[in-house]
Amino acid sequence: MPSVCFYFQVHQPFRVKPYSIFEIGEDREYFADRSHLNLNNRKIMRKVADKCYLPTNAVMLALLERHPEFRISYSISGTALDQFEEFVPEVLESFRRLVGTGRVELLAETSHHSLAAVFSPEEFRTQVSNHVARLGRLFGVRPTVFRNTELIYDDRIAGLVEDMGFSGILAEGADHILGWRSPAFAYRPRGRKRISLLLKNYRLSDDIAFRFSNRDWSEWPLTAPKFGRWVDAVNGNGNLVNLFMDYETFGEHQWRDTGIFDFLSHLPEEILKHPDNDFVTVSEAIRRYEPVAELEVPQTISWADIERDLSAWRSNPLQEASLKALYALERDVKSSGDDRALEDWRKLTTSDHFYYMCTKWFSDGDVHKYFNPYDSPYDAFVTYMNVIHDLTLRIKSRTNYVHA
Amino acid sequence: MRVLMFGWEFPPFNSGGLGTACLGLTKALSRSGHDIVFVLPKQLDLKVDYMDLLFADVPRLRVKAVNSPLAGYLTDHRYRVLMGALPPELARLYGRDLYEETQRYAEKASAIASTVEHDVIHAHDWLSFPAGMAAKAASGKPLVAHVHATEFDRTADGGVNQLVYECERAGMHAADAVVAVSNYTKERVARHYEVAPEKIHVVHNGVDPREVRKLGASKLNDHYKIVLFLGRITVQKGPDWFLKAARLVLERDKDVLFVVAGAGDMERQVILDAADSGIADRVVFTGFRRGDDIDRLYQMADLYVMPSVSEPFGITALEAVQNGTPVIVSKQSGVREVLPEAVQVDFWDTRRMADEMLRLLSHREEAKRLGQLQRAALPGITWDAAALKLASLYKNVLPVRA
Numbered sequence: 105m106p107s108v109c110f111y112f113q114v115h116q117p118f119r120v121k122p123y124s125i126f127e128i129g130e131d132r133e134y135f136a137d138r139s140h141l142n143l144n145n146r147k148i149m150r151k152v153a154d155k156c157y158l159p160t161n162a163v164m165l166a167l168l169e170r171h172p173e174f175r176i177s178y179s180i181s182g183t184a185l186d187q188f189e190e191f192v193p194e195v196l197e198s199f200r201r202l203v204g205t206g207r208v209e210l211l212a213e214t215s216h217h218s219l220a221a222v223f224s225p226e227e228f229r230t231q232v233s234n235h236v237a238r239l240g241r242l243f244g245v246r247p248t249v250f251r252n253t254e255l256i257y258d259d260r261i262a263g264l265v266e267d268m269g270f271s272g273i274l275a276e277g278a279d280h281i282l283g284w285r286s287p288a289f290a291y292r293p294r295g296r297k298r299i300s301l302l303l304k305n306y307r308l309s310d311d312i313a314f315r316f317s318n319r320d321w322s323e324w325p326l327t328a329p330k331f332g333r334w335v336d337a338v339n340g341n342g343n344l345v346n347l348f349m350d351y352e353t354f355g356e357h358q359w360r361d362t363g364i365f366d367f368l369s370h371l372p373e374e375i376l377k378h379p380d381n382d383f384v385t386v387s388e389a390i391r392r393y394e395p396v397a398e399l400e401v402p403q404t405i406s407w408a409d410i411e412r413d414l415s416a417w418r419s420n421p422l423q424e425a426s427l428k429a430l431y432a433l434e435r436d437v438k439s440s441g442d443d444r445a446l447e448d449w450r451k452l453t454t455s456d457h458f459y460y461m462c463t464k465w466f467s468d469g470d471v472h473k474y475f476n477p478y479d480s481p482y483d484a485f486v487t488y489m490n491v492i493h494d495l496t497l498r499i500k501s502r503t504n505y506v507h508a
Numbered sequence: 509m510r511v512l513m514f515g516w517e518f519p520p521f522n523s524g525g526l527g528t529a530c531l532g533l534t535k536a537l538s539r540s541g542h543d544i545v546f547v548l549p550k551q552l553d554l555k556v557d558y559m560d561l562l563f564a565d566v567p568r569l570r571v572k573a574v575n576s577p578l579a580g581y582l583t584d585h586r587y588r589v590l591m592g593a594l595p596p597e598l599a600r601l602y603g604r605d606l607y608e609e610t611q612r613y614a615e616k617a618s619a620i621a622s623t624v625e626h627d628v629i630h631a632h633d634w635l636s637f638p639a640g641m642a643a644k645a646a647s648g649k650p651l652v653a654h655v656h657a658t659e660f661d662r663t664a665d666g667g668v669n670q671l672v673y674e675c676e677r678a679g680m681h682a683a684d685a686v687v688a689v690s691n692y693t694k695e696r697v698a699r700h701y702e703v704a705p706e707k708i709h710v711v712h713n714g715v716d717p718r719e720v721r722k723l724g725a726s727k728l729n730d731h732y733k734i735v736l737f738l739g740r741i742t743v744q745k746g747p748d749w750f751l752k753a754a755r756l757v758l759e760r761d762k763d764v765l766f767v768v769a770g771a772g773d774m775e776r777q778v779i780l781d782a783a784d785s786g787i788a789d790r791v792v793f794t795g796f797r798r799g800d801d802i803d804r805l806y807q808m809a810d811l812y813v814m815p816s817v818s819e820p821f822g823i824t825a826l827e828a829v830q831n832g833t834p835v836i837v838s839k840q841s842g843v844r845e846v847l848p849e850a851v852q853v854d855f856w857d858t859r860r861m862a863d864e865m866l867r868l869l870s871h872r873e874e875a876k877r878l879g880q881l882q883r884a885a886l887p888g889i890t891w892d893a894a895a896l897k898l899a900s901l902y903k904n905v906l907p908v909r910a
Contacts, residue, residue: 128727421783
């Protein structure tokens with residue numbers, strides 16, 4: 105072997121627009137920024153569609169046509185699907201064409217790319233089943249493999265997911281959980297009977313996703329033949345090469361002029377030069393390769409940052425306070441009977457909101473400002489909490505009315 | 509009288525009370541027939557030394573900007589950060605640090621003294637004192653050093669910057685008269701700067717009487733009682749004491765919302781503090797606001813609280829009262845001298861602060877009555893009254909001293 109398993113995350117949040125105390129009680133269009141700012145969801149979606157989704161999907165379609173052995177897996181979040189429908193329906197069309205080849209698999213996830221697995225198992229289950237139903241309606245498929253938001257995973261989550269009937273789950277092949285073990289095998293989550301665990305080969309995945317255009321990297325430039333040789337090297341040492349990454353690698357994180365599209369176009373043929381190599385979707389990987397051992401992950405991991413844990417979303421009081429305020433509203437939002445409020449609340453569960461509040465690398469003139477559409481993590485927090493205040497008022501009024 | 513004034517900020521380019529006070533005073537002086545040339549520093553993105561600024565609202569006022577990055581409430585650290593952000597060809601125009609720039613500004617500003625006819629020089633706070641002193645040396649006219657705040661107030665008695673202290677002291681001693689915005693400030697000036705009390709004249713700040721526009725309530729008022737903090741978010745203003753009292757209030761009444769309006773060097777710390785202490789869902793931060801937004805905030809509030817650690821005057825308390833909102837002020841403030849009807853609490857007495865808040869929030873009639881009482885005191889606390897005292901000072905005190 106080995107079998108190369110490509111998995112791509114496709115996600116966009118609904119970013120909260122600039123929202124002050126004067127909007128509270130007056131404005132419920134939380135996500136409708138229309139300015140030049142990077143909070144304008146329509147603008148961002150158009151940009152990413154043009155730079156990434158449309159060109160990369162075109163390359164993928166061509167690859168599927170040229171190589172019958174080629175396989176791809178995607179997880180497309182519900183918030184991304186919403187924005188495709190609203191802003192760039194042609195992107196949805198191109199994903200439909202991909203799925204229509206029969207060699208492109210869709211995974212299940214939480215509809216709103218949320219942290220519900222950590223905070224509310226009930227909401228987690230609802231978001232997952234809503235999303236599965238939607239994928240059925242839009243693509244005519246029924247996912248059997250699951251991936252949680254930003255590959256957030258631990259033994260407990262594996263249990264939640266197995267109980268929902270999924271046959272597989274993805275996670276980060278982090279050193280601190282693998283130890284001497286290799287991500288080139290399937291594993292069984294500790295204490296589970298049926299579900300299989302596929303782990304990201306972070307070295308090879310990040311070579312493409314992060315290091316590809318870095319001229320200071322010893323392996324720059326990364327060519328398709330070179331990468332093909334690295335994949336070959338797994339031969340005899342494992343079954344799987346799990347290349348998991350954000351789809352925005354292609355055209356957004358790695359711009360076109362880095363040569364990333366050429367690389368992608370030539371990669372399958374280089375990998376297929378060795379007759380023992382092939383491609384698998386996630387469920388093919390699970391069917392073909394039995395778990396070789398149990399893997400214990402008591403502490404929650406993710407694919408985020410160096411720490412590969414929850415700290416990107418939960419490492420400071422701003423994040424803790426806003427997460428607490430959000431989930432404190434869950435019961436009242438659901439019993440208010442206000443569907444619009446519930447949908448708005450769900451959009452506020454998306455993990456990105458809390459990512460924007462992260463202060464781990466924040467300092468004057470810091471380079472990570474690139475990833476934050478707000479002026480600062482504090483600005484992100486204040487904006488988010490103002491919206492929470494408005495949502496709280498909406499439910500209060502509704503509840504009062506109902507009881508009157 | 510022709511007055512040559514040196515200030516460091518003027519609306520709309522202001523970030524605090526100093527600019528408001530300068531505008532109030534110049535308008536009132538102009539109304540009583542005085543001519544004013546107001547000189548301030550402004551960072552001009554050009555290689556010029558001076559620029560005339562248009563200020564059409566006030567007759568008999570000319571505003572001259574001297575090209576300088578000096579600005580309100582600047583510290584040495586902030587100055588360096590500012591300079592670091594400028595392109596090199598602009599940065600070269602200015603001093604390398606705050607001290608150098610203050611001297612350079614003084615030279616440029618005082619050069620105006622020889623081009624402008626004036627009877628008296630009036631300098632506002634430490635940044636302007638060297639300029640005032642240099643102007644006096646150039647023209648021989650008498651100098652008034654107007655103290656709106658001292659370094660001790662700004663640092664909440666937490667360790668003064670020696671450069672600033674020496675500017676203040678030199679200005680006060682070189683001046684022919686010192687004006688303090690309250691007896692509280694006069695006492696501190698006499699004590700910390702060894703200025704003879706007879707030389708210090710108290711001229712309280714004020715507000716211009718105006719018809720405040722009713723700007724409509726917020727839906728937040730339907731569900732919460734609202735307590736407002738409005739001012740620079742810095743140690744002097746006691747925003748941390750505000751939060752401490754807020755926590756005590758929320759222990760007894762969950763239906764209160766605390767609004768923190770303003771910006772400043774403690775802003776992030778205060779946001780973190782609110783989040784960390786579990787009251788983030790009862791605190792709203794508004795950032796820096798101007799104009800109608802400020803009135804809207806005062807009107808939205810059921811109570812305005814000014815918990816300053818050291819407040820030479822506290823114009824915001826008067827603005828709140830103008831908008832019909834009763835105020836609780838720190839005993840360590842100047843405004844209470846002219847507003848005895850304000851509820852007064854030691855800034856550190858958070859338990860009492862919380863008690864007073866709760867009392868007024870739950871006894872609406874009492875709060876309303878208090879607001880009316882406070883409102884009734886306003887007609888005596890105007891910029892016109894202040895201008896009258898200044899004019900009298902210019903006329904009577906200065907010739908004798910000079």
